[in-house]
Amino acid sequence: MNKRKMIFACAMLLSMAAHAQWRVGATVGADYNVFTMDKQYESDWQHKGRWGATMGISGQYDVCNWLAVRADLSWTQKNRRQYRDRIPIDHKYYNDYLLLPLMASLKTGGDKLSFFTNVGVYGGYWLSSHREGVDENIFSDKYYDFSEKVTFDSDRDQRWDCGFVGGIGAEYRFASHWAAQVEARYYYSTTSVQKQYMRVKDYRYNGTLAIQMGFNYIF
Amino acid sequence: MLTLSACHEQSDTLLPYDHNDELSFGEAEKSYAGKFKVLWNALNQNYSLWDYERENGLDWDAVYDEYLPQFEELDKQDDVSDDDLEELLAKVVAPLHDGHMSVMVKNHATGNYVKAIPARIRNLARPDYMVSKSYHPSLKYYSNVENGEIEVDEEGNPCYMEYSSSVEKLMEYFTETQGIGLQWIVKEIDKLQELVTPTVEQVDRLHALETLRKEIVKAETNDDVATFNALALQYDYLGVPGFDPIFTDFKDFGMTIRYALLKGNVAYLYISDFSLMPYLSEEYHKDFFAKANSQALEQAEKLKNVWEHWFDDIQQLHKNGKLGGVIIDVRGNGGGFMHDFQYVMGALLPSGGFSFYQMRFKRGTGRLDYSPLMPMVMPTMKEAHETITEPIAVLANCGSVSMSEITSLSTKYIDNARLIGKRTWGGLCALSGNEIFSYNYVTHIGVEDVTPVYVYLPMVASFTHEGKILEGIGITPDIEVDLDVEQFKLTGKDNQLDRALEYIRTGK
Numbered sequence: 001m002n003k004r005k006m007i008f009a010c011a012m013l014l015s016m017a018a019h020a021q022w023r024v025g026a027t028v029g030a031d032y033n034v035f036t037m038d039k040q041y042e043s044d045w046q047h048k049g050r051w052g053a054t055m056g057i058s059g060q061y062d063v064c065n066w067l068a069v070r071a072d073l074s075w076t077q078k079n080r081r082q083y084r085d086r087i088p089i090d091h092k093y094y095n096d097y098l099l100l101p102l103m104a105s106l107k108t109g110g111d112k113l114s115f116f117t118n119v120g121v122y123g124g125y126w127l128s129s130h131r132e133g134v135d136e137n138i139f140s141d142k143y144y145d146f147s148e149k150v151t152f153d154s155d156r157d158q159r160w161d162c163g164f165v166g167g168i169g170a171e172y173r174f175a176s177h178w179a180a181q182v183e184a185r186y187y188y189s190t191t192s193v194q195k196q197y198m199r200v201k202d203y204r205y206n207g208t209l210a211i212q213m214g215f216n217y218i219f
Numbered sequence: 220m221l222t223l224s225a226c227h228e229q230s231d232t233l234l235p236y237d238h239n240d241e242l243s244f245g246e247a248e249k250s251y252a253g254k255f256k257v258l259w260n261a262l263n264q265n266y267s268l269w270d271y272e273r274e275n276g277l278d279w280d281a282v283y284d285e286y287l288p289q290f291e292e293l294d295k296q297d298d299v300s301d302d303d304l305e306e307l308l309a310k311v312v313a314p315l316h317d318g319h320m321s322v323m324v325k326n327h328a329t330g331n332y333v334k335a336i337p338a339r340i341r342n343l344a345r346p347d348y349m350v351s352k353s354y355h356p357s358l359k360y361y362s363n364v365e366n367g368e369i370e371v372d373e374e375g376n377p378c379y380m381e382y383s384s385s386v387e388k389l390m391e392y393f394t395e396t397q398g399i400g401l402q403w404i405v406k407e408i409d410k411l412q413e414l415v416t417p418t419v420e421q422v423d424r425l426h427a428l429e430t431l432r433k434e435i436v437k438a439e440t441n442d443d444v445a446t447f448n449a450l451a452l453q454y455d456y457l458g459v460p461g462f463d464p465i466f467t468d469f470k471d472f473g474m475t476i477r478y479a480l481l482k483g484n485v486a487y488l489y490i491s492d493f494s495l496m497p498y499l500s501e502e503y504h505k506d507f508f509a510k511a512n513s514q515a516l517e518q519a520e521k522l523k524n525v526w527e528h529w530f531d532d533i534q535q536l537h538k539n540g541k542l543g544g545v546i547i548d549v550r551g552n553g554g555g556f557m558h559d560f561q562y563v564m565g566a567l568l569p570s571g572g573f574s575f576y577q578m579r580f581k582r583g584t585g586r587l588d589y590s591p592l593m594p595m596v597m598p599t600m601k602e603a604h605e606t607i608t609e610p611i612a613v614l615a616n617c618g619s620v621s622m623s624e625i626t627s628l629s630t631k632y633i634d635n636a637r638l639i640g641k642r643t644w645g646g647l648c649a650l651s652g653n654e655i656f657s658y659n660y661v662t663h664i665g666v667e668d669v670t671p672v673y674v675y676l677p678m679v680a681s682f683t684h685e686g687k688i689l690e691g692i693g694i695t696p697d698i699e700v701d702l703d704v705e706q707f708k709l710t711g712k713d714n715q716l717d718r719a720l721e722y723i724r725t726g727k
Contacts, residue, residue, distance in 0.1 A: 038230040040584050089582070089590075137578055137593040139557060139649050139679070146591040155273070156587045163226075190226040198586050199280045200263060201231045 021062045022219045025181070027074065028055040029212025033095075035080035035193075037204040044085040050092065052077025054210045060105065068105040070118060073098070075127075076187070078206045083133075088143060090133040093150070095206075099124040099187065101165040114171045122187060124161035126152075155197045161206075163189040171216075179216045184209065233584050236261035236664045236672075247671040251293035251304070254324050257672045258311070259283050261664040267579070267648060267680040268317055269586040271688045277314045279586070286311050301326050305333035312337045316691030317677055318646020319621065325671040332668070338646055341691060342617060347641045350704055351618035356489050356550050358479050360711025370480040378480035378532075380525045384498075384518050385473035385491065389465050390439045390447060399461030404432050427457060444470060466515030468507065472497050472555075476522055478529040483543035485723050486533045487716075488526075488563070490548075493555030493622040495562045498523045530566055530604075537605045544610040544723030546716070547626065550640060554621025557649060558598055564629050564636075565599035567607035572596040575632040576625070577682040578649070592682060597625070610726060611636040612719035615696065620644040627694040632684065639719045640700055643693035648677035698722060 034049040056074025063069060076099050083090040103120030129150035136143050152159060169183030187210070192203040234243040236257065246253030263279060266272075272279065289307060293299050304326045312322050318338040325332050342348045361368040362379040369377045383389070393400035411417060411425040431454050438446040448464035455462075477489035497507035498519050508516060536542035547563055565573060574597070580590040615627045615638060624643040630636035651663075664674035682688055703714045721727070 036227070038232075040230075040233040041235040042584065045583070091582075131591070135580070135582075135590045135593060137580075137595060139578060140572075140594075140596040142593075142596060144591070144593045146593070148591055153270070153587055156585075188226070192228065194585070198263065199283060200233065200260070201228065202585055203228045203230050205227050 023060045023062065023179070023216045025058045025060070025214045025216035026056070027058060027072065027181075027183075027212045027214035028053075029183075029210055030054065031076060031078075031208050031210035031212075033078040033080055033206055033208045035078075035082075035204065035206055038202070044087075046083050046085060048081045048083070050079035050081050052079040052094070054212055056099075058214065058216070060216065066107050068107065068116075070101075070103045070105045070120075072101050072103075074101075075099075076124075076208065076210065078208050080206075081133075087136060089135050091131050091135070092133045094130040094132075096127040096129070097124045097161060098127055099161070101185075101187070103165060103167075107171075109171075112173050114173075116169055116171060116181075116183075118165070118167040118169070118183070118185065120165050122161075122163060122165045126157070126159040126161060126193070129157075156194055158191055158193055158195045161189055161191050161193075163187060163191060167210075173218075177218050179218060180213065181216065182211075182213045184211055186210075233260070233264060236265070239666045239670050244665065244670045244672065249327050251290040251299065252287060254672050255287055255290040255311070257665075258322065258324070258674070259287075261672070261674065262315075262676075263586055264584045265581060265664060265676060265678075266315070266317070266586075267581050267589075267677060268315075268688065268690060270589075271316060271680065271690065272314070275314075275316065282311060282314075299326060299328045301329055301331050301333050305335065308333060309335040309340055311335075313340045316341075316645070316688075317648055318624075318644055318690055318693075319648060319650055319675065319677050321675045323667065323673040327671065332673075338644065338691065342644060345617055345642075347617045347701065350702055351551060351616045351641070353704060354551075354702070354707060355491075356477075356548050356614070356713070356716075357707075357711060358477060358487070358489070360713070361481060361487075361716070362479055368482055370482060370484060379478070380528055381475070381477040382518075382521045382525050383473070383475035383491075384469050384522050385475055386444045386465055386469050387442055388475060389469065389473070389518070390442070390444070393447075393461060394435065394439050396461070400459065401432065401435055403460050404428050404435070408432065424457065427454065431457065431459075463514045464512065466508075466511050466518070468511070469515070469518075472507065474522070474555075476525045477548075478525050478532075480532060481543075481546075481720065483720075483724055484536050484541050485543040485546060485720060486529055486536070487546040488529045488548065490563065491552060493552065493557075493559035493563070493626075495526060495559045496556045499526060499562050500558070526562065530562075533567070533607060534605050537607055537609065542607070542609045544612065545607060546612045546614060546719050546723065548614040548716070549619045549623035549626055550614050550616045550715070551618035552620070552623040553618070554623055554646075557622060557625070559622060560626065560629075561598040561600050564611075564613075564626050564633075565597060566604065567611060568599045568633070569606045570599055570601055570604070573599050573629065573632075575629055575684050576647075577684065577686070578679045579682065580679050589680075592686065595681070597629070608635060610723045612722050613638050614640045614715055614719055615643050615694065616641040616702070616715075617644055617693075620646050621649075624689075624694050627696075628683065628689075630697070631694075637697040637722055638694060639698045639722060640696050640715045641702075642695050642699075645689065645691045645693035647681040647689055649679050649681065650675070650677035 031052050031054045039045045054076040056072050058072040060068050060070040076097050078095045081092045101122035103118040105118050107116045109115050132147035167183045167185030171179050171181045173179045187208040189206045194204045247257045312335045315337045321336040323332045323334050408428050451464045472494040474494040475491040479487045574594045577592045578595045582590045613630050627638050630638045667673045700715045700718045706712050
């Protein structure tokens with residue numbers, strides 16, 4: 001490395017260090033989860049997305065005025081619904097996840113109002129599952145309303161979750177140490193929620209769009 | 220963005236097996252490996268007890284790995300016998316616990332279907348299996364007034380009734396009853412043979428009667444109701460008393476019913492099958508007997524009459540405080556309509572249905588995709604009636620299957636009921652009798668006698684009220700009694716029935 005490049009690198013680092021600051025925050029919002037699977041020949045099964053809730057805490061290290069590293073820890077629901085067109089069978093699933101996204105945050109704009117983009121990866125864990133709805137027992141000619149905890153099956157259910165995460169948002173700095181954010185964030189899971197427990201491959205994925213707002217305290 | 224799929228793996232493509240389709244069954248027509256793949260995949264997608272099989276140590280993927288090469292080996296052979304194919308098929312399905320399932324695979328080398336029934340394979344190992352096959356419950360001893368086991372009416376006749384609409388019994392009745400049918404034909408032949416100078420018409424008549432006698436014996440031996448009916452029409456001109464075509468639907472829902480009022484006013488009911496609904500339900504009677512002739516309607520009425528006597532006597536005796544108890548005998552009963560519950564155990568319980576077990580349906584193509592557990596509400600008698608509080612005994616054995624087991628299971632949830640005899644067959648999962656009924660994409664696999672693979676397959680798993688699966692196990696009696704076969708065959712004394720009577724009379 002020649003001397004000029006060394007001086008440039010040191011200048012950059014010093015510049016970043018001059019802007020470096022920590023922030024912590026809390027987020028809350030709603031999310032819409034879409035579940036995808038191959039329903040094969042079962043053509044009248046419908047798989048639809050469902051709204052859920054998300055909330056969490058975040059920590060961010062502003063490397064410079066346009067780049068930050070951000071990590072969140074959130075409870076996020078990945079709900080879904082499956083029902084049949086021709087028969088009154090309707091199952092609504094509530095799935096609670098703990099997500100830990102790690103993102104680079106790129107910022108642009110002024111001192112008061114700025115815009116940011118988050119890009120990164122996330123890891124997560126499927127905390128619990130609950131389902132409710134209606135099913136039919138044709139042998140007793142009755143519809144049955146149910147609401148039950150789904151017991152995880154260690155062969156079938158993949159409770160670890162990971163994938164990519166990205167989002168765009170805006171930040172308004174309303175006080176010297178305080179900022180408010182709104183963000184649309186998408187969790188793209190690359191992990192099938194179902195383990196490949198059969199020799200027949202059957203992959204099922206979640207994709208979750210979260211609309212959230214938050215407040216940050218900037219140190 | 221919501222439908223990004225770049226990093227998502229593609230699932231394997233699955234085929235439906237509930238109807239005859241070239242894509243699904245084509246490979247299986249001329250390949251043993253193809254047949255195995257159809258069977259393996261169809262069960263993988265549709266069988267309702269995979270979690271239970273897993274608990275019992277079955278690895279279905281390992282079955283694929285173990286047996287596919289063996290079926291591929293068959294493809295390399297010039298000639299595969301039915302026995303070889305059947306033996307291999309039995310090994311594949313033997314570990315499965317479903318008590319109704321039977322698998323039929325066509326051997327394209329011979330054109331024959333070979334069959335494997337996992338429950339039969341399993342139950343063959345039971346010492347009481349052959350015993351249950353060796354007898355049918357009989358009340359010959361108990362209905363004999365001299366033996367002092369039966370109540371008598373005002374004229375001293377035993378309170379005993381029996382009727383059978385089964386094709387075998389109707390043919391037997393035709394051939395063995397004096398004064399009608401075959402016995403009449405025999406006498407008519409004897410008379411004509413005694414004639415010294417018969418007319419041409421008499422010779423012709425004798426010849427026709429002799430031919431008819433032989434044909435009838437053959438038809439009865441083979442339980443061939445179609446031939447019997449054809450003979451009835453062909454030889455109608457001979458005027459044989461009682462020679463009317465048998466209602467062919469009795470092949471499906473013909474049954475035997477027996478009622479006896481045993482000493483101490485114990486109302487005993489035996490039913491060979493749970494096929495009461497067509498006879499007793501006004502709603503279904505018209506449909507089932509839409510094509511019936513007057514003779515069949517009369518037969519249906521006779522069968523209904525036996526049940527009505529049983530039910531009416533119970534009601535009357537209970538009201539008068541004289542009912543000793545009730546015995547329901549489902550030994551050797553292979554099951555039938557679930558709605559029959561209302562006419563048997565449900566006729567003794569309050570109206571409004573009785574829920575004592577649960578069902579779980581297959582929902583989806585994954586091996587472990589299931590519906591929630593749903594309570595099964597068995598119908599009880601709708602019409603106003605007395606609830607029976609006297610002791611109830613259900614007699615069952617290894618030949619008691621399906622609805623007989625549901626009836627047996629119900630005793631566990633009725634305070635005044637006990638199950639007596641031997642453990643039942645182990646097939647409680649319900650199934651649809653309709654082969655084209657693909658309500659849940661799950662029904663019979665393939666089409667019987669059409670597709671190279673056919674599976675008679677239940678569409679649900681049954682659980683006890685407590686959530687336990689009893690498939691492949693059956694219902695264990697409260698009071699276990701081995702039948703004394705020798706005594707039964709020699710004297711007609713039935714020690715299982717005697718034990719039921721003891722429970723009724725002593726409460727122990």
